[in-house]
Structure formats: C-alpha cells, structure tokens
Amino acid sequence: MSTRETWTTRAGFIFAAVGSAVGLGNIWSFPFQTASNGGAAFLVVYLLAVFLIGFPTMLAEFVIGRRSEQNAISAFERLGFSNWTFTGALGVFAAFVTLAFYSVVGGWVLRYIVGSLTGAYFGDTAGYFAAISAGPGAIVTHAAFMAITIGIVAFGVADGIERATKFMIPAIIVLLIGLAGWGATLSGAGAGYSYYLSPDVDVILSNFGSIVPSAMGQAFFTLSLGFGVMIAYASYLGSDDSLPGDSAIIVVLNTVVALLAGFAVFPVLFSTLEDPTTTSGGMGTAFTALAGAFGQLPAGQVLGFVFFVVLLFAALSSSISLLEAPTSYVVDTYDYDRWKIAVGVGVVTFVVGVPSTFGITWLAFYNDLVFNVLLPVAVFLIAVFVGWVADAEAFDELGRGSVVGDVPGTAPLTTIWLWWVRVVVPIVVLYTLYLGVTSLYT
Ligand code: PHE
Ligand code: NA
Numbered sequence: 172m173s174t175r176e177t178w179t180t181r182a183g184f185i186f187a188a189v190g191s192a193v194g195l196g197n198i199w200s201f202p203f204q205t206a207s208n209g210g211a212a213f214l215v216v217y218l219l220a221v222f223l224i225g226f227p228t229m230l231a232e233f234v235i236g237r238r239s240e241q242n243a244i245s246a247f248e249r250l251g252f253s254n255w256t257f258t259g260a261l262g263v264f265a266a267f268v269t270l271a272f273y274s275v276v277g278g279w280v281l282r283y284i285v286g287s288l289t290g291a292y293f294g295d296t297a298g299y300f301a302a303i304s305a306g307p308g309a310i311v312t313h314a315a316f317m318a319i320t321i322g323i324v325a326f327g328v329a330d331g332i333e334r335a336t337k338f339m340i341p342a343i344i345v346l347l348i349g350l351a352g353w354g355a356t357l358s359g360a361g362a363g364y365s366y367y368l369s370p371d372v373d374v375i376l377s378n379f380g381s382i383v384p385s386a387m388g389q390a391f392f393t394l395s396l397g398f399g400v401m402i403a404y405a406s407y408l409g410s411d412d413s414l415p416g417d418s419a420i421i422v423v424l425n426t427v428v429a430l431l432a433g434f435a436v437f438p439v440l441f442s443t444l445e446d447p448t449t450t451s452g453g454m455g456t457a458f459t460a461l462a463g464a465f466g467q468l469p470a471g472q473v474l475g476f477v478f479f480v481v482l483l484f485a486a487l488s489s490s491i492s493l494l495e496a497p498t499s500y501v502v503d504t505y506d507y508d509r510w511k512i513a514v515g516v517g518v519v520t521f522v523v524g525v526p527s528t529f530g531i532t533w534l535a536f537y538n539d540l541v542f543n544v545l546l547p548v549a550v551f552l553i554a555v556f557v558g559w560v561a562d563a564e565a566f567d568e569l570g571r572g573s574v575v576g577d578v579p580g581t582a583p584l585t586t587i588w589l590w591w592v593r594v595v596v597p598i599v600v601l602y603t604l605y606l607g608v609t610s611l612y613t
Contacts, residue, residue, distance in 0.1 A: 175240065175503070176328040177407045183333040184412070185420055188395075188404050190336030190488030192425040193343060195276055196393040198482050199457045201429045202436035204389055206447055207456075208382055211370035214433075216382050218426070220390035224599055226422050227591050228396050228550055231557040233414045234568045236405025242499035243399025246406065252560060258552040262399030263496050265545040269398065270493035271524035272537040274320065277486040278312030279304055279458060280479055286462075287475035293466035300459050309528035314521060320490040321517035324498055325510035328407050332491050339484040343428065346481045351434035353474065359441030366448065367437045384607035387600070388542035393425060397549035400492045403499045413572040415584075428485075435478070439464045455531060494520070543607035551600045558593030 178184040205213045239246035243259035282303045286292045292299035303309060323331045354360060375382060391397050405414070440447035443464040461478065465471035494517055501512045527534040557565075569585050570578035578585075 175407070177409065178333060179329045181409070181412050181417070183329065183337065184404065184408055185417055186336040186340050187328075187332050187488075187492070188401065188417070188421045189340050189424045190332075191395045191400055191404065191492030192393060192421055192489075193340065193428045194393070194395075194485050194489030195273065195482065196389065196489075197425065197429040198347075198432040198485050199276065201389065201393065202433045202440075203456045203460075204385055205367065205433060206437070206440060208385055209371065209374040209378060210366040210448065211368050212372075212374035212378070213382055213386060214367065215370045216375060216386040217389055220386045221394065221422060221426060224387065224596055225390045225394045225396060226418060227588055228391075228554060228596060229394055229401055229418045229422065230414060230569065230588060231553055231592050231596075232396060232401040233405040233408075233418060234557060234565055235553070235561075236402040237408050237410070237412075237414065238565045238568050239402075240406050242406065242503045243402040243496060244500045245503050246402055247556070250561060250565065252556070255552075255556055255560065258549065258556060259399050259402065261545065261552070262397055262402070262549045263500060265541055265549060266398040266400055266493045266496040267520055267523070268537055268545070269541050270320075270490060270520045272527045272534050273486065273490055273493060274317045274521065275309060275313045275524050275527040275534060277316035277320075277483070277490060278309060278314075280483045280486055281312050281315055282308070283458065283462065283479040284476060284483060287465070287472055287479055290472055292462045292475075293471065296459050296463040296466065299462070300455050304455065304458075305528055305530050310525060313524055313528055316486070316490070317517055317521045317524075319487060320494050321513050323487070323491045324494045324517070325513040327509055328495075332495065335491065336488045339488045340424075343481050343484050343488075344431070346477055347428065347431040347435055350474065350478060350481070351431050354435050354438035357438040357442040357468070359443070360438035363437030363439075363441035363447075364434075366441070367433055380606050381610055384543060384603050384610060387603040388546060388607065391546040391550055392542060393429065394422065395489070395492060397546040397553070398493070399496045399549075403496050404492065406499070411572040414569055416572075436461065439468070443467050543610075544604075547600050547604040547607065551597055551604070554592050554596040554600065558589065558597070 178187065205217070235246050235250070239249040241249045243262050244256050245259070247253065247255035247259055283292065286299065303312070323335050325331065395401055440460060444460060462475065465475035465478070468474065494513065497516045498509070498513050501507070501516065502509050527537060566585050566589065567579065569588065570582055
C-alpha cells in the first residue's frame with residue numbers, strides 16, 4: 172500500500188478541521204434553533220455545551236486519530252482494541268447518514284443561489300421552497316452537490332480538501348462580517364440583538380428538558396464530533412502539532428462563525444417577521460424566513476446571493492469531511508485508487524439521500540436520528556474509551572508540540588482533562604440522551 176497522506180502544513184489541517192466544523196449547522200440551524208428555543212437562553216446552554224463538553228471531546232478524538240494514524244474504524248484496532256471498532260463504525264455510519272441529507276440541503280442552497288440572481292423566490296417564498304425542496308428538481312440539485320463534494324475528495328487530502336478549505340473559510344468569515352454589518356443598519360436590529368443576547372434564566376429553567384438536548388446535539392454536530400471525522404482528520408497530522416492548541420483554535424473559530432451568523436440573521440428576522448420568537452426552527456425556516464426577508468429589503472437580490480454563497484461554502488467544506496470519513500476507511504483498508512473510492516461511496520450516499528427529497532418528514536427523520544441518538548451514543552462511547560479503556564501512554568499525545576516543548580501525559584492539565592472525560596462527559600451525555608429520547612418519542 173502507498174504511503175499514507177498527510178496535511179502539508181499545520182494551518183492546512185486547521186483550515187480543513189474548521190471547514191468541517193463550520194457548516195450548515197452554524198448558519199442554517201444555529202440561528203434558527205436559537206430563535207425557536209428562547210433566544211439568549213439557548214445561546215448560554217449551547218456555549219456551555221460547546222466549551223465544557225465539546226472541547227474536551229474533540230481532544231479525545233484527536234488523541235485517537237493522531238495516535239493511531241488511522242481512520243475512525245481501524246483506529247481502535249490499531250490501538251489494540253479491536254472489539255471497540257464498532258464505536259468508529261457507528262460514527263462513520265452517522266457521517267454517512269448525515270451526508271445523505273446534508274447533500275439534499277446543499278442542493279437547495281445551489282438552487283437559492285440561482286434564485287437570488289433571478290429573483291425567483293421573491294414573490295412566493297413558501298411556494299418556491301416547496302417546489303424546489305421536494306421532487307425531481309431536488310434530486311437533480313442533490314446530485315449536483317454530491318458531485319462537487321466527490322470531486323474535491325477525489326483529489327485527496329492536500330490537493331483537494333486542504334486547498335478548497337483554505338479558500339472557503341476566509342471567504343465565509345469576511346462575507347458574514349459584511350452581512351452582520353448590513354444587518355446592523357436594519358430597523359429590527361436592536362430588538363434582534365436583545366432577544367439574541369440577553370438571557371432569561373426563567374426561560375432556561377422552564378424549558379430545560381428541551382433546551383439541553385437541542386443545545387448538546389447542536390454542539391456535537393457543529394463541532395463534527397461523534398462522526399469519526401475528527402479522528403480521520405487528526406490521523407493525517409504531524410506529530411509535533413499541539414492538539415490542545417489546535418482544538419482551541421477550531422472551537423473558537425467555529426463559535427465565532429455561528430455567533431456572526433446570528434448577528435446577520437437576528438436583525439433580518441426582527442425587521443421582517445411578525446413574531447420571530449415563534450419561528451419553528453424547522454428545516455425550511457432558514458430558507459423561507461430569510462428568503463422572504465431578502466425579498467422585502469433593499470438590495471435583497473445581492474444580499475441573498477452573498478448569503479447563499481456563504482452557505483454553499485460552509486456546506487461544501489463540511490460535506491467533503493463527511494465523505495472523507497468513510498472514504499478514508501476504504502482507502503486505509505483496500506488498495507483501490509482514492510478517486511474510485513470517493514466516487515463509489517459518494518454514489519451510494521446519494522442513493523441513501525434520495526428519500527430526503529420526498530419531503531421534509533424524511534429529512535427530519537434522518538436529522539433527528541443523528542442529533543438525538545447517533546451522536547450522543549458515539550460521543551459517550553468515545554469518552555468511555557479514551558477515559559477508561561485506552562492505554563495511558565496515549566495521553567502523551569496531548570503534551571506534544573506544546574509551547575514549552577513536549578510534556579508528559581501525566582501533566583496536571585492532562586490529568587484534569589482525563590478525569591473530566593472519564594466522569595463528567597459520559598454522565599452529561601447520558602443525561603442528554605435520556606432527555607432527547609424522551610422528548611422525541613413521547
Ligand atoms: N459541523 C458541520 C456543521 O455544522 C456538520 C458536520 C458534522 C460536518 C460532521 C462534518 C462532519 O454543519
Ligand atoms: Na459547525
């Protein structure tokens with residue numbers, strides 16, 4: 172078998188991982204979940220989930236990936252625990268299911284980019300969404316989005332993924348800052364900011380059972396945790412990178428993009444909707460509410476175009492990582508050409524995604540399965556594995572390449588992290604899983 176690929180630079184890895192993290196989750200779901208879950212109340216719980224649970228979990232995935240230098244499935248075997256490979260397989264399955272519906276939504280985005288230029292959705296926003304989100308047209312755009320994703324992954328880690336994300340991430344940040352600045356000039360900006368940023372403790376307490384699982388699922392999804400993606404990405408990493416340093420950058424940048432998306436979206440919602448606090452937070456809201464708003468605002472066509480281009484970049488830099496998770500498994504295991512594997516996996520995923528073009532119920536089914544079940548279970552298993560099963564010397568990974576040189580896996584911060592991953596993460600995640608499953612199936 173040929174030599175395994177690696178990122179060309181540390182920045183290349185960071186861009187790719189930020190690209191995976193920053194996605195539809197930040198721009199499409201985050202602002203709307205926040206809007207429908209009490210605004211700032213949701214934001215507070217979400218930020219706690221990201222920093223207290225997501226960040227240490229990302230480190231756990233990075234340790235597994237770099238230590239094993241393998242995809243998420245083979246990683247457990249390489250570390251000497253072949254009976255844990257099912258954990259990686261569960262994550263890769265989650266990536267596969269996610270890509271299947273993600274690509275359908277990516278297809279809508281392609282359609283809205285064109286629709287912004289022609290003004291097609293400005294008259295009848297709801298009708299336009301209904302027409303393009305289901306049926307044969309949706310299958311075509313789903314195929315187009317998947318084809319672009321396959322194209323990038325086929326080029327490989329450095330030439331495909333690294334190059335594409337190095338361009339897309341800065342573009343996303345610059346354009347979102349522009350959109351947020353424009354949002355500040357709208358009449359509803361003040362009301363939007365205050366709903367977004369001033370938390371009401373009563374709202375948190377009285378909606379605890381629904382806010383916590385949504386915030387936690389959103390945190391895992393947005394950081395690409397539980398999918399085996401971060402394991403695979405870290406496996407292409409050089410040994411002198413600082414894992415805690417890299418994860419901190421990735422978590423912060425991902426949060427910045429989500430917050431910026433909120434700064435762009437809330438003024439728009441509060442300027443154009445009767446009661447933005449009752450937006451359903453459902454799958455179509457980002458499209459119908461925003462598209463409707465662009466139609467009412469000056470220069471709406473240009474803004475709509477910019478917004479949906481941002482969304483496309485975000486979606487693509489994530490979809491390539493979703494395709495990379497299963498692709499890297501096949502590349503590591505069998506001796507076929509990468510591009511053939513990328514095409515094969517992509518086509519199968521495309522087929523699995525087709526039911527999501529039959530209507531929003533299917534898409535929501537895939538989405539809920541991932542958010543409420545697959546991700547929490549996968550994250551729980553990863554925390555238990557790293558905390559209780561993996562050999563202690565694996566934790567040397569955390570101390571490599573730190574600013575003060577390599578530090579041993581027994582350093583105080585590593586020990587704190589380890590106990591956090593052992594005890595706090597599994598308990599919180601189990602509790603979330605319980606809340607999520609009861610809210611889904613009762
Ligand atoms: N993090 C991405 C988002 O927020 C979703 C994703 C999950 C992408 C897992 C890749 C892997 O949209
Ligand atoms: Na994200």
